[in-house]
Amino acid sequence: MGAAPIAASIGVAVSDGGALAGPAAEPFPQATRIAGHAVRSEARTSKPRVTRGREKMQIGRGAFSVKKAMNLGPRARVVFGASWIASQVALVLSAGERPDRIFGFRMFPEASTLEVHLIRETSAGDVTAPRGEWSALDAVGQLRHFSWHDRVRDPVLGAVDATVFASYGVATQLARLQRALDDVAAHIDQDGETRRLRAHVVFSRNGHDAQTVELTSQPRWGG
Amino acid sequence: MPAFLLRWRDELGETTPTGAARVAVGLLLLMNAVRAARELGGGYFGDEFHWPLLPEILVASRDAYVFIVGAQILLSLLVVAGIRAREALFSSALAGAYVLACDRLQFHNNRWALDIDALLLSLAPCDRAWAIGRMRWAPRIGPLWAVRLVQAQLSLIYLTSGGSKLMDPDWRSGRVLFERFVLFGANAVDQGVPQGIVRALTRPEVGSLLAKMAIATELVLAIALWSPSVRALAMWWGLWFHLSIEASSRVEGFSWLTLAVYALFSTPDASARRLEFDPARPLARALARAVQQADWLARFEVRPLSRECAAAGPPLVAVDRDGTAAVGLRAVAVIARGTPLLFPLWLPLAAAASLTKPRETRRTPPS
Numbered sequence: 001m002g003a004a005p006i007a008a009s010i011g012v013a014v015s016d017g018g019a020l021a022g023p024a025a026e027p028f029p030q031a032t033r034i035a036g037h038a039v040r041s042e043a044r045t046s047k048p049r050v051t052r053g054r055e056k057m058q059i060g061r062g063a064f065s066v067k068k069a070m071n072l073g074p075r076a077r078v079v080f081g082a083s084w085i086a087s088q089v090a091l092v093l094s095a096g097e098r099p100d101r102i103f104g105f106r107m108f109p110e111a112s113t114l115e116v117h118l119i120r121e122t123s124a125g126d127v128t129a130p131r132g133e134w135s136a137l138d139a140v141g142q143l144r145h146f147s148w149h150d151r152v153r154d155p156v157l158g159a160v161d162a163t164v165f166a167s168y169g170v171a172t173q174l175a176r177l178q179r180a181l182d183d184v185a186a187h188i189d190q191d192g193e194t195r196r197l198r199a200h201v202v203f204s205r206n207g208h209d210a211q212t213v214e215l216t217s218q219p220r221w222g223g
Numbered sequence: 224m225p226a227f228l229l230r231w232r233d234e235l236g237e238t239t240p241t242g243a244a245r246v247a248v249g250l251l252l253l254m255n256a257v258r259a260a261r262e263l264g265g266g267y268f269g270d271e272f273h274w275p276l277l278p279e280i281l282v283a284s285r286d287a288y289v290f291i292v293g294a295q296i297l298l299s300l301l302v303v304a305g306i307r308a309r310e311a312l313f314s315s316a317l318a319g320a321y322v323l324a325c326d327r328l329q330f331h332n333n334r335w336a337l338d339i340d341a342l343l344l345s346l347a348p349c350d351r352a353w354a355i356g357r358m359r360w361a362p363r364i365g366p367l368w369a370v371r372l373v374q375a376q377l378s379l380i381y382l383t384s385g386g387s388k389l390m391d392p393d394w395r396s397g398r399v400l401f402e403r404f405v406l407f408g409a410n411a412v413d414q415g416v417p418q419g420i421v422r423a424l425t426r427p428e429v430g431s432l433l434a435k436m437a438i439a440t441e442l443v444l445a446i447a448l449w450s451p452s453v454r455a456l457a458m459w460w461g462l463w464f465h466l467s468i469e470a471s472s473r474v475e476g477f478s479w480l481t482l483a484v485y486a487l488f489s490t491p492d493a494s495a496r497r498l499e500f501d502p503a504r505p506l507a508r509a510l511a512r513a514v515q516q517a518d519w520l521a522r523f524e525v526r527p528l529s530r531e532c533a534a535a536g537p538p539l540v541a542v543d544r545d546g547t548a549a550v551g552l553r554a555v556a557v558i559a560r561g562t563p564l565l566f567p568l569w570l571p572l573a574a575a576a577s578l579t580k581p582r583e584t585r586r587t588p589p590s
Contacts, residue, residue, distance in 0.1 A: 078232055111405075206393040
């Protein structure tokens with residue numbers, strides 16, 4: 001028996017069964033490739049389920065169900081498939097344009113390290129914040145304690161004054177660090193001294209000579 | 224419309240491997256959700272520095288996030304059990320993608336790959352096998368167009384990963400791998416890897432060789448997995464490639480996700496190979512039962528030999544897809560090729576079997 005007659009004879013059997021069973025649920029009863037004996041065993045056994053499925057559909061279900069919507073028709077399959085491939089390729093090709101290279105599937109892109117040192121810019125000059133901790137007076141002159149780790153818990157960004165592996169590469173971590181600086185600077189309302197936060201970053205890309213870069217947060221007041 | 228496109232669109236086939244892949248994806252979704260729940264115990268991401276893709280107003284609140292994580296656990300259990308599995312996969316994929324959009328610091332390639340594979344699998348008939356309440360005789364044939372998209376996605380990942388390494392001079396020269404070995408060698412020794420192996424790996428020439436092998440492996444796998452003539456070899460190589468990555472790096476569930484997708488590359492038929500055993504011999508019976516249990520992808524039809532055949536021949540005969548009957552070590556190699564748990568041993572077994580004297584007969588291919 002050829003594939004098409006087999007499929008036609010089990011038109012419902014190749015559908016989802018249960019609530020969706022029935023020739024209408026399967027857009028392609030005309031199978032083009034079917035595994036021989038597996039199909040025949042279905043043909044032998046599928047009838048009772050089909051009946052139950054139809055009953056269920058008439059009694060319990062309306063015209064729409066999530067699963068039915070997920071059984072795409074022939075045209076929808078082609079449109080979906082083409083859109084899917086195009087969108088994935090576009091995401092991969094455009095990954096370099098995103099600061100953290102997400103959606104690019106670049107596995108193990110680097111073996112780089114970085115070390116972040118935190119500095120506060122105040123009216124009295126630059127003050128280091130060892131291990132990301134510092135104390136500063138608030139608006140009414142009360143001394144308060146602040147910690148980088150109150151906001152930043154990421155294992156790479158949270159490691160101040162320590163050399164860490166730059167997961168996903170230096171560029172990704174610098175992009176994240178820039179936003180972390182802005183975020184922390186925006187959340188230390190009671191710090192009446194710090195104008196800006198600055199990160200002095202020493203990094204080594206793939207074991208090459210160390211380089212440094214300075215990142216600065218948005219000014220907290222006064223530009 | 225081109226013929227290949229019509230073939231892809233209309234292809235039907237056995238969905239037992241798709242069901243098995245669904246269970247694996249469900250377990251990975253569960254692991255992911257449990258990890259998120261554990262991290263939630265340490266604090267809600269929105270209370271600390273996060274970097275959303277979405278406008279801040281659309282980021283899940285604490286209560287909403289708690290609900291999402293709880294739902295992800297429940298949905299993953301449904302996926303594993305095969306109860307409303309496709310809807311659960313679809314919802315899991317959307318929830319996962321939404322969480323990544325709420326905080327791109329949580330982005331990892333493996334999590335994104337898991338979400339998109341879950342979405343694609345939800346469009347495939349992955350609930351016809353390996354599902355609680357599904358009768359053994361229930362139909363398992365279904366459309367495979369979405370399964371082929373999952374496979375294409377894996378090829379794209381291999382191409383992208385291998386291609387980006389190929390374009391990077393530090394990767395090509397082996398510098399990246401060498402530095403990784405230098406940076407993490409001490410950790411490996413702490414975890415029990417012999418110092419001699421770590422010392423051997425932390426040599427520039429070894430890093431260079433392994434880097435070229437890794438790039439070639441990824442690029443070749445992207446193509447070779449589609450070729451019936453070399454697929455088994457490619458899968459075997461890829462399996463060990465991923466197991467070695469799993470052993471040496473923290474990639475969450477990516478290796479297991481990839482190996483689950485490998486199941487989808489298997490020929491979409493059922494019981495195309497046969498295992499015939501002598502029911503009078505307890506060892507043969509036990510082996511046949513073991514193969515039946517390990518036959519996750521429905522590769523074998525296991526059946527007892529007739530009394531006459533059993534008396535005249537060996538207690539266990541494996542009949543390959545082409546009708547070649549094998550006994551002894553050759554039979555073990557045929558079994559290993561078709562069972563995921565033994566597949567890592569397939570090539571050495573097949574190589575050893577090729578050195579043995581064939582005692583094979585041609586049998587009628589399974590009807």
